[in-house]
Amino acid sequence: MDDDRPARPRPTLTLSRHAVRAFFRNPMAAFFTLAFPLVFLVIIGSLVGDERTPEGVRVVQFLVAPFAVFGVAQASFSVLAIDTAILRESGVLLRLRGAPVPRWSVLVSRVVASVVASFASFLLVGAVGVLAFGVTLQWRTLPALVVTLLAGTACLAALGMALTSVTRTVLAAQTAAQGLLIPLAFVSDVFIVGADLPGWLSAIGTALPLKHFADAAAATFEPGSGYAFSPGHLAVLALWTVVGAAVAVWRFGWSPRGSGDGRKGPPPAAPAPAEVLRQPSAAATTARPTAVTLLLGQTRFALLGMRRDALATFFTLVFPALILVLFPVVFGSARVHGLTMAQYLLPGMIAYAAALAGYVNLPESVAAARADGVLKRLGGTPLPVRWYLGGRVLCALLIGVLGAVVLSVVAVVAQGVRLDPVRLPAVLLAVVLGGACFCALGLALAAALPRLRSLTAITLGTLLPLCFVSEIFVVGEAPLPGWLRTIGDVFPLRHLMQSLLTATRPDGDGSGIAWSHLAVVAVWAAAGAVVTARRRGAFAGAEHAATPTRPLRIGVAVHR
Template sequence: MTVDVLPRARPPAAVTRVRALPALIRHAVHAFLRNPVAAFFTVAFPLTFLIIVSSIVGNETTPAGVPVAQFLVAPFAVFGVAEASFTVLAADTAALRENGVLARQLVAPVPIRTVLAARIAAAMLVSAATVLLLTVVGVAGYDVAIVWRKLPAMLVTLLLGAACCASLGLALAALVRTARATQALAQAILIALAFISDVFIVGADLPRWLAATGSALPLKHFARAMAETFHPGGGYGFSPGHLAVLAAWTVAGAFLAVRRSDWRPRGSSRARPPAEPTVRTAARLSPPTLPPGRRRAASLAGQIRYALVGLSRDPLAVFFAVVFPTLLLVLFPAVFDDAHVHGLAMAQYLFAGMLTYAAAVAGYVDLPEGVAAARAAGVLKRLSGTPLPMRRHLAGRVCATLLTALLAAAVLAAAGVGFLGVRVPAGHLPAVLSTLLAGALCFASLGLAVAALLRSARSLVAVTLGTLLPVCFASEVFVVGDRPLPAALTAVAGLFPPRHLLQALLTATAPDAAGSGFAWGHLAVLAGWTVVCLLVVRLRRLW
């Protein structure tokens, strides 16, 4: 007797999509948690600055008796939502397309729109978690009050704002060719708009053209609608005008994303790594016919080129080391017209501050990240079997860091001296260059020390990013006024290199100061940090 076994009926396509969606959302959330840069700018960055700014304003209140901190949660929450829903989503979508994942979904049971819906849902979950975390910290630590009757308006605003950012992120990913370019452009757009959209700077008297630009784009409307939901005044917190603008931008972004959608890879931004140092390349860099001194020089020049090529293929590193400081130098004087900081014009002070920041990013963030990537790929370990000494390879990377700092200085000088009225005495130019190189060398040694102490590349990036910006803020690198910082914060900042490099550069770039421009006390501190960090690198092997 035989029994016919009927084939199991396949579930409808709609059921397959519904079943796959939760798993895809979990996968997207896990991918976000494994991305330290995304997690830092989405969660850690707004949380850190909420704590710092709230600590600075202390117990200050408005004339109506409302704590100033009440109005700080909304703008930082908006930045976190925009980072997750716009920047991270755009970069992830471009990476999925570039790696061929979306093209393979064309013949898979789960369609592309389900994958993208899961990514959008994950971005919204991360956004909601960021807003909840900021609100809890504000309520617990800084007397922020939740206006319960405005909670529905907050949820609607959050949902619509995240949807608007997501649609624009997908549109940007559809328009830009590579994942690296998408990530760099998205980050640049968001940070630039945050300064003119009541996010980083609330209520500033902007120039007319900047105010008009901010009002035409959706981030300011998102920020103002979100701020209304935290305002303790009357009403239910809905901002129909701002929400209508967000809805219009959502439709426009979705239309553009659908119209320009092409899920085939358009060319990889995963650039081929530079040729790893091998016996053959080392022999080519050190031909036996040259004298030993020239062979060493030729080998070092090759390692400098090696490091510079790697930096040039990382647009996000170039953006934060060169473009971002120049953007701040141009934007801040435009936002704070005729403002002075510690007796100096805004542009004059920020010129020294942005030189400090550029040197710190190049040495403390970009350099150890490149070293950690080479170590993870086994490049550093294989160097022990080649004629190329490890110290020469690291020297090439450090020299590339110094060149990056000089490039950033040249761009900043072109913008500051050429257009913003920054003045640097000609007799102080040796002091400026020497101080900048000493600071970049200090940050490079500090970055190598951190790379030697931390073996995981992911934890390394999280530590460097998570410490640099708060320390720079406490060191008054980003200061925008004469409000004094808390004494404890200033004392802590005085222990670290950014404050000493800033003070040394302020001395070197002082327009009316006499003398050579060298701040020997601050330079001695930088030298001390450099020596200690190099000892750590020597005692702890990098490979």
């Protein structure tokens, strides 16, 4: 008996070590926890970091805390919730429950991994802030910072476990985690610091814990703030920790509850051969289905999969509409380059929706089908792979057009944006050409990269920073630094946004077609098409190196 006692902590330490390794080997979890807050800091710090507050303090001093808090929230809330849901729905938790380890050690190891990732994110952002931007550390406030970080991480981890406990599937956990975290970050002094929010938005942020975590962390970076302990904020975090832990204990289950792999709807290509066989003439004659029939059939099933994918639908259609409604409310009557906030945001959100549909959703679904061997099995069916891919491309283009329609309706009805009907064809041309460009680039990456995990990390990891340097998420009169503007000018997203801005300006004239910007978009589309055509054989074989799961998008994606 005495010999066994020293060995009791070992299962927890072993499981924790494996959980930490799994996290840092997960490209999307690592990117959105470590790299994404860092990208935020570099871009926003380069834009406004040297400006000064009325007290004479550089603005960058107040940027480290909120961006680091976002990384902590990703690790301790989103990643923990989704990772635990994946383990539950894949049956891993149930098998671990039957292993000779304490049940509590299995869950504690997941929390330990989230704590390690949270501290790593905070330290990384803080180190870059100090070394690259001259942020001043307040050594007197270091104990308060550690306490705040522990309290915030514990609170968000408890809420993450609670979210896993009340959801049935991986997709539900992913959708809820990002659907809550991303909008909440805008009203919790994380993405928008110090904004004068409307009363109802401020009340929402004050009632929930993320704002208290961000404000308590920000106080530890404020010069002359004493020891910077925030008892009120810490008390709210403690209360939410108790609530989250209680819900997790009450509803947590070890057994799978539903469809746990988190994939998009039915297998992407499986229905297509069945649809062909259901044609009355297919079984009785030698007539082959026409190309139009095959293309429309694949498009229909791709749209069905999109309709069943709540996470992709949210971030492609709903999230841009939320930004379009929220930013004008937050910034009031502020104008950007002579336009109202909503008028300026509309083309950017349309460009974002089209890019996300073609550059992220499309290659993700194709790579998943390749990993499952679906594309290889199509060789034995009457459906050529090219029509499978064509259906997915047409679906992405339709989603982009639908996003433009939804955003335009929201802008006109809710924000009073003016659109000239004469220039609506220019809007449609830009959306279709831009969507085709990002579909070509997405397929080129899917053909060039053998692993689904690395593919999604690259698509999201490049699209989101480009949104900032292309002035889609950066709103304000301050010009971009030269090096950031050069990056934006090279890639097509900025040109798509500018072509849409030309077509939607209320003071514009002529047809609204920005030929020079569309020419750059067309060149990128042609380049992507050439790469895809040269590597088309990559779509014919199964992928043996990766085990795909449904990614988490913020676009935020997490794979297991």
